[in-house]
Amino acid sequence: MKHPKVIDDVIARRELILVSPGQGERGVEVFFGRPRRDTRRGGDYLCEWQAPELGTGHVYTAYGIDEVQALELALQMAGITLQTCREAVTGRLFWLERGLRDLGFPGRGRPPGPDLNMSGPEGAA
Numbered sequence: 001m002k003h004p005k006v007i008d009d010v011i012a013r014r015e016l017i018l019v020s021p022g023q024g025e026r027g028v029e030v031f032f033g034r035p036r037r038d039t040r041r042g043g044d045y046l047c048e049w050q051a052p053e054l055g056t057g058h059v060y061t062a063y064g065i066d067e068v069q070a071l072e073l074a075l076q077m078a079g080i081t082l083q084t085c086r087e088a089v090t091g092r093l094f095w096l097e098r099g100l101r102d103l104g105f106p107g108r109g110r111p112p113g114p115d116l117n118m119s120g121p122e123g124a125a
Helices: 065-085
Strands: 008-022 025-031 045-050 058-062
Touching: 025 065, 045 065, 058 065
Parallel strands: none
Antiparallel strands: 008 025, 025 045, 045 058
16 A cells, blocks of 8 residues: 655655565655754754655654754664564565665664675775
């Protein structure tokens, strides 16, 4: 079931691969909104994200002291939430290629298995 996208001012999206029994594979998107000030929480910022075709299609909100932290926490929240959603747990959700369980979001909770080479410039940790 496809849920409507309800996030305004999308600034970034990631396409994941969903493998459905009997239907093959198709792309599903994760959307991130522009961080904005939350007038109800004492001046903090919020950043919404949504994966309309996965799980309930719920719009999630991460909060931070500034726009960068709100976006960073939204990316981390998306990684943890999607890594533990039904589609990922049953081995049907991937990024870049089938079989690669890392969905490419920052933060902890990455699954065991093949990982992307995350090395940076020479001499970087």
